[in-house]
Amino acid sequence: MNEIIVVIGGGIAGMEAVGTLLSLGHTPILIEAGPKLGGHVASWHKLFPDLSSAGELVSRLQEYMKGANIFLGTRVISLNRLADGYSLKLSNGMVINASAILLTTGFQLFDASRKEEYGYGVYDHVITNSDLEAWLAGRADARVPKNPEHIGFVHCVGSRDIKACNSQCSKVCCATAIKQAIEIKEKFPYARVYCFYMDLRLFGKKYEDFYVNAQRDYGIQFIRGRVSEVGETRDGALQIKAEDTLSGKPLKLRLDLLVLMSGIVRNDSIRELSLMAGLETDSDGFLRSVDNEYSVVESNRPGIFFAGACTGPKTVPETIAEARSAALSAHRYLQRTTIIR
Amino acid sequence: MMTERFETGFHPFVLPFLAGMVFVLGVCALKAVRVVFELNKADRKKWLLSLLRPDLILKNILDIVLDCLIHVRLWKRNRVLGFMHSSIAFGWFMIILLGHLEVLMYCPERLSTFYYPIFFDFFIEGGQTAVISRLMDAFLLIIITGIIIAFIKRFWSRIVGMRRTARPSFLNLVGLYSLWAIFPLRLIAEQYARAGDLNAAPWWAYSTALCVFMTVLPFTRYLHIPSEMLLITMRNAGVEISSPHRGMARVQADSCPNCGVCIDACPMNADPANLRHSTVYLTRQLRRGNEARIREISNKCMLCGKCTSVCQVGVDGPRMRILARATEKYRINLHFAASDVDSSAIGESGGGKSKGALLYFSGCMSQLTPKIGRSVESILRKAAVDYEWMDRDGGLCCGRPLYTAGRLKEAAELIERNEELIIGSGAGTLLVSCPICYREFREKYRLHGIRIVHYADYFCELMDRGRIRLDKGDICYVYHDPCELGRGCGIYDTPRRLISKAAAIAEAPKSRVESVCCGGSLGSLSLDFEHREKITRASLENLYASRADAIATSCPLCLTTFSRYSDRPVKDLAQIVDEQIIL
Incomplete structure (x- = not known):
């Protein structure tokens, strides 16, 4: 087998797919725009629900894909359709003729500063889920106070919100918020931690246990209701207004740290690439699969496959499973076309 | 040499005209009296006193000539429409004036008949050579030109620069067609008489057209002709709308000529489904007393005030709507x-x-x-x-x-x-x-x-006094005039002066008074999110057309609303000034 499969995007989906393709005997090429592999997960601390290390997962994947051709810091400049494949021109000057392409371009986090009422980028002690994850992973952050007494989490920031132009659920934030609430409670055992939610969507394996643990063992308070506005008092603390919609009462709370659970939105940096490839966009803004039930990894173009969050919000195990599935689909596709030829 | 054709000075065809005239004068007088009694005491006193003040009398006359006859405001907005309306209004007024002058000069004893100036050529022979008669012919031709434009506009409004016009009701159509008929019929009848043919048929037709027009006038948009004069005197007296239906509100509703300028101006027209909430339809429903529609129109509006700023007679749509909303009964009183x-x-x-x-x-x-x-x-x-x-x-x-x-x-x-x-x-x-x-x-x-x-x-x-100095950056901003600041308070220049000191500035095609509401207005009680989004996108398109790199505004609501969909940065004026201050 000498056909080339190009995998675009070196997050966990891309890495898993490349590893699987290698084990199937292909010689995939991985293109990653950033300086390192692992994508979002590489900058995270722990994964739910088992609280296993995110870094270890990335290392395992790196081991799994050993020997693959990888271009870091490289972008696809142009993509042309050929009779039996695609021609890609890369930012490093290389031109690759690929028989199949696997898009694992992932997602981007909703820019929390767009919800200005939460004061991200304006107030001193407002951070996002990804900031907190980086802080938990050991990066210093002046916005996290030394000894916070009251910490709030706001769910659904930029998700299920037509005013943020995203009406879809981001799927992973509920569990992430619970995970991060537990982690921060472990760091600051005397702090009171509040989670403001619309719904808790705890659909996955062991998520419900996770939620019960957070309440019972860690004393985290879950308040159903959105935060309406955030202000900063003269002494630099945060003051939030919200409504407890279960008791029907308005709330005013002083907080020392507010964490915004930024949602998952489509990756805008692949817009041009998807236009060049003639790929369709679904009504939620993500890349469109042939269907959303059976052929999630297949695109409307022959020989182009999807894996991971480029088609919508996904959890880590879903992404990994999809990457294997997409690798297999690409493998079968090449076998079929070889036989025809 | 002019001579009377008939000893009696009468022919039965004048009767329809006379009947119409008596009817319209009677109804209008009653309507005026009702409006005056509907005013609250203070306003009524204010208005009556204003009629005695020489300066206001002069202003009233001047405004009536400029607004009702010459349509100066319409000329400024749209020359074709201005010509169309002023040709008919001013032309007709001149014909009536000159007609009376003619009678006064040649047969003053007939002035009391009312109808001599209207049917002069039938009753007097040889009048057509006089200068006055020639002048009247000229005005008649100008009117007919106006009617031709009106005819074309009726079926092809874009030719006069209007995308949309008000849908006329049946009675309005009757009024419209009878108005159009009056002048060609007069021309034809006069030609018969001048040729010496005293066939009464064309004169019957002319008189009947006048009768029909005057009979339907109080029930159609043509009520604006007498009503606007009353409105001008009341406005100059300082009377304001204080009831949703009565008094000044009624005068304003009656003064709406249904020209439809507010339809194109309304930002809600980003979705044609919302055209029916324009102010022109509010005044129509107010006249009909259709409470359900009045409520619907009143609650939907964003109160951006653009209709009022472009209105030829100054109908205060937002104020009427707010008062209509105030009639709603709430069970819960909030404090x-x-x-x-x-x-x-x-x-x-x-x-x-x-x-x-x-x-x-x-x-x-x-x-x-x-x-x-x-x-x-x-x-x-x-x-x-x-x-x-x-x-x-x-x-x-x-x-x-x-x-x-x-x-x-x-x-x-x-x-x-x-x-x-x-x-x-x-x-x-x-x-x-x-x-x-x-x-x-x-x-x-x-x-x-x-x-x-x-x-x-x-x-x-602060800038003028040297307390702050701004460094001119190289970003080009387009400034969006917030409704409440621009049309609401007349502040257009100072934001632009600040921006032009802090950055480059571009103008959108529609700006200042014409600025398009961002769609986020608190003014609407019932406009849903999808419709608002369309308005926001339309407003943004207008700003994009300036080719600026970024959008500047000075309203927190515009800022939030634009930030949702804008493809370029949106900043508040204060942010821009703060960023560019030289310390």
């Missing part, structure tokens, strides 16, 4: 003024902590856009202004959202409480960043000499 406010910032219990100093009011909307308050604070600090931020940790609402929702009593309570707080603070100047609050402060508050100033004006002053 927002009773909410606890932390007034320690401005000196508790009116201690007058900030004597003579600057008091900054950012408003509730700015709680959702903290960058604005931050920037204002930063500018004040850089300019070394001594200030207190009245509602930094939350304050009372200025009352405008309640006022626009028609909850006048609740708004008044808030205003009263805020007045206490502000006056008690001892401040000398009230600085306001939100145009919604600013307009409410200006129009509704009595602050006993405390200066109320919008930050655009204030920062301009």
Whole structure:
């Protein structure tokens, strides 16, 4: 087998797919725009629900894909359709003729500063889920106070919100918020931690246990209701207004740290690439699969496959499973076309 | 040489005209009397007294000539439409005037018949050679040109620059076609008479057309002809709308000529489904007394005020709607003024902590856009202004959202409480960043000499006095005029002056008075999110057309609304100024 499969995007989906393709005997090429592999997960601390290390997962994947051709810091400049494949021109000057392409371009986090009422980028002690994850992973952050007494989490920031132009659920934030609430409670055992939610969507394996643990063992308070506005008092603390919609009462709370659970939105940096490839966009803004039930990894173009969050919000195990599935689909596709030829 | 053709000076065909004339004069007189009695006492007195003041009499006459006859405002907006309307109005007026002059000159004893000036050529022989007659012919031709344009406009409105016109009702169509018929019929009848043919048939037709027109006039848009004159005198007397249906509101509704200029102006037309909520249909429903539709139209409107600013007769659509909303009965009475406010910032219990100093009011909307308050604070600090931020940790609402929702009593309570707080603070100047609050402060508050100033004006002053200096950056901004600040308070220039000192500035095709509402307005009670999105996108398209790199505005609501969909950065004026200050 000498056909080339190009995998675009070196997050966990891309890495898993490349590893699987290698084990199937292909010689995939991985293109990653950033300086390192692992994508979002590489900058995270722990994964739910088992609280296993995110870094270890990335290392395992790196081991799994050993020997693959990888271009870091490289972008696809142009993509042309050929009779039996695609021609890609890369930012490093290389031109690759690929028989199949696997898009694992992932997602981007909703820019929390767009919800200005939460004061991200304006107030001193407002951070996002990804900031907190980086802080938990050991990066210093002046916005996290030394000894916070009251910490709030706001769910659904930029998700299920037509005013943020995203009406879809981001799927992973509920569990992430619970995970991060537990982690921060472990760091600051005397702090009171509040989670403001619309719904808790705890659909996955062991998520419900996770939620019960957070309440019972860690004393985290879950308040159903959105935060309406955030202000900063003269002494630099945060003051939030919200409504407890279960008791029907308005709330005013002083907080020392507010964490915004930024949602998952489509990756805008692949817009041009998807236009060049003639790929369709679904009504939620993500890349469109042939269907959303059976052929999630297949695109409307022959020989182009999807894996991971480029088609919508996904959890880590879903992404990994999809990457294997997409690798297999690409493998079968090449076998079929070889036989025809 | 002119001679009377008939000894009696009468022919039965004048009867339809006379009947129509008596009818229209009678009905209009009754309507006028009713309106005057509907005014509240103070307004009625004000109006009656104004009719005796020589300066106002002169102004009334001048306004009536300029607005009703020559249609100066329409000329300024659209020359073709201006010509069309003034040719018919002014031309007809001149024909009537000259007709009377003719009778006065050649057969003054017939002036009392009423109909001689109208049917002159039938009763008098040899009149057509006189200068007056030639002049009248010229005016008749001008009118007919106007009618030809009106005819074309009826079927192809774009030719006169109107995308959409008001849908006429049946009676309006009767009025329209009879009006169109009057002048060609007059021309034909006159030609018969001048040729010596005294066939009465064309004169019957002419008289009948006049009769039909005058009979339907009180029930159609043509009521605006007499009504507008009454409106002008009342407006010059300072009468304002104080009831949703009666008095001044009725005069304004009756004065609407259904020209439809407000339809194209209305930002809601981004979705054609909302065209039926334009002010022209509000005045129509007010005349019909269709309460359900009045409520629907009133609640839907965003109160951006563009219809009023382009209206040829000055129908105050927003005010009419607010009063219509005020008729709604609510089961629950709210007392927002009773909410606890932390007034320690401005000196508790009116201690007058900030004597003579600057008091900054950012408003509730700015709680959702903290960058604005931050920037204002930063500018004040850089300019070394001594200030207190009245509602930094939350304050009372200025009352405008309640006022626009028609909850006048609740708004008044808030205003009263805020007045206490502000006056008690001892401040000398009230600085306001939100145009919604600013307009409410200006129009509704009595602050006993405390200066109320919008930050655009204030920062301009700081700049002029050298307290702040701006470094001209290389970003090009297009400035969006917020409805409440531009059309609402007439502030257009100071924001542009500030931006042009801090950056390059471009103009959108529709700006200033013509600015398109952002779609986020608090004014609407029932406009849904999808329709608002369409309005926002249409408003953004207008701003994009300037090819600017970024959008500037000076309203927290416009800022939030545009930020949702804009493909380029949206910034508040205060942010731009703050970023470009040279320390």
